[in-house]
Amino acid sequence: MSKVLIVGGAGYVGTVLTSHLLKGGNDVVVLDNFVYSNQFSISPYLGDPNYTFINGDLGKESDLEKAAKGVDHVVVLAGLVGDPITKSYPEASEAINEKGVKACIDYFDDKDIKKLIFVSTCSNYGLIKEGELADEEFELNPLSLYAKAKVGAEKHVLSKKGKVSYAGVILRFATAFGLSPRMRFDLTVSEFTRDLFFGEELVVFDEHTWRPYCHVRDFSRLIDMVFEADDSKVAFEVFNAGGDVNNFTKKMIVDAIADRIPNSKISYNQKGSDPRNYRVSFKKVKDTLGFEPNFTVETGIAELIDAFDLGLYSDSLSHKQRYGNYEINYKNQ
Numbered sequence: 001m002s003k004v005l006i007v008g009g010a011g012y013v014g015t016v017l018t019s020h021l022l023k024g025g026n027d028v029v030v031l032d033n034f035v036y037s038n039q040f041s042i043s044p045y046l047g048d049p050n051y052t053f054i055n056g057d058l059g060k061e062s063d064l065e066k067a068a069k070g071v072d073h074v075v076v077l078a079g080l081v082g083d084p085i086t087k088s089y090p091e092a093s094e095a096i097n098e099k100g101v102k103a104c105i106d107y108f109d110d111k112d113i114k115k116l117i118f119v120s121t122c123s124n125y126g127l128i129k130e131g132e133l134a135d136e137e138f139e140l141n142p143l144s145l146y147a148k149a150k151v152g153a154e155k156h157v158l159s160k161k162g163k164v165s166y167a168g169v170i171l172r173f174a175t176a177f178g179l180s181p182r183m184r185f186d187l188t189v190s191e192f193t194r195d196l197f198f199g200e201e202l203v204v205f206d207e208h209t210w211r212p213y214c215h216v217r218d219f220s221r222l223i224d225m226v227f228e229a230d231d232s233k234v235a236f237e238v239f240n241a242g243g244d245v246n247n248f249t250k251k252m253i254v255d256a257i258a259d260r261i262p263n264s265k266i267s268y269n270q271k272g273s274d275p276r277n278y279r280v281s282f283k284k285v286k287d288t289l290g291f292e293p294n295f296t297v298e299t300g301i302a303e304l305i306d307a308f309d310l311g312l313y314s315d316s317l318s319h320k321q322r323y324g325n326y327e328i329n330y331k332n333q
């Protein structure tokens with residue numbers, strides 16, 4: 001059993017990871033500043049004797065000091081996540097995703113931790129040629145402020161090799177889907193399923209573009225597997241995080257949703273503003289750690305429809321802000 005610090009643990013992935021680690025008998029400390037006024041997301045954990053919450057900023061030493069006491073492992077999830085939010089708030093994005101993330105990583109230089117996982121993104125591959133698969137050696141082509149900061153932070157972590165006592169690990173996440181206490185409907189699978197379920201007309205831009213997807217529960221399991229892995233397998237390695245089975249085009253996602261929601265109103269438009277198009281190889285994470293996803297995109301769609309059928313998230317169109325990364329509440333200290 002370990003004590004794990006999740007930086008950004010009140011978010012979409014972080015809350016599901018919290019549940020997973022608590023269930024496994026671990027102690028969890030979360031450092032988060034509720035940048036989306038997402039305090040509601042930690043209510044399932046407050047009062048759990050194995051859970052500690054520190055309300056603070058990842059770039060602030062005094063906050064890290066409070067959060068890092070006695071921890072074995074650190075997972076850095078915090079940041080302004082996604083191309084649109086970083087475009088809307090470039091200054092905050094620089095303060096958090098570049099300066100804050102680096103300060104947080106540097107803080108652990110001389111601390112007695114075992115592993116530090118930095119969660120990056122497959123968006124770093126940007127736009128790749130039709131028919132090619134990006135493995136971890138593939139040239140990075142970050143197209144947004146968001147991905148550029150991730151590439152910089154990856155390099156920063158990797159530069160610690162040989163200089164720190166812990167094992168740094170980079171996980172390049174596929175795009176997430178699946179239910180979470182901090183639900184996000186600004187991510188493709190969930191947004192499309194929600195819109196079609198509630199009878200909205202869905203306009204799909206550039207439907208033949210590829211992207212990999214992965215369920216938040218699978219990400220949580222993978223993070224745990226990295227904690228458990230021998231350092232010789234993972235130290236200062238980069239892993240694409242997901243599974244080959246979940247490389248999907250937008251059209252394939254829409255078709256899978258339409259199979260379950262007949263009479264869906266869908267139109268296609270070739271003039272999207274998001275040029276990303278990448279298929280990713282997940283061979284390394286499978287061969288090294290034996291990781292393969294338990295959840296497919298189709299099971300994720302079914303899970304969402306079950307939730308909607310129960311009456312959940314019926315306010316997700318009228319209260320959009322609550323369910324995604326649209327507006328921030330952040331003062332740069």
Ligand SMILES: NC(=O)c1ccc[n+]([C@@H]2O[C@H](COP(=O)([O-])OP(=O)(O)OC[C@H]3O[C@@H](n4cnc5c(N)ncnc54)[C@H](O)[C@@H]3O)[C@@H](O)[C@H]2O)c1
Binds near residue numbers: 014035079122172177
């Ligand atoms: N969700 C995806 O599809 C996806 C895909 C690829 C990579 N990732 C990566 O996974 C990680 C988690 O993503 P998510 O979807 O859970 O995002 P999220 O936006 O739901 O969660 C981010 C959390 O970080 C917190 N945070 C932001 N700035 C902070 C600061 N300065 N100090 C402390 N906490 C701060 C927020 O309050 C929020 O709780 C991110 O690093 C993201 O880049 C996510």
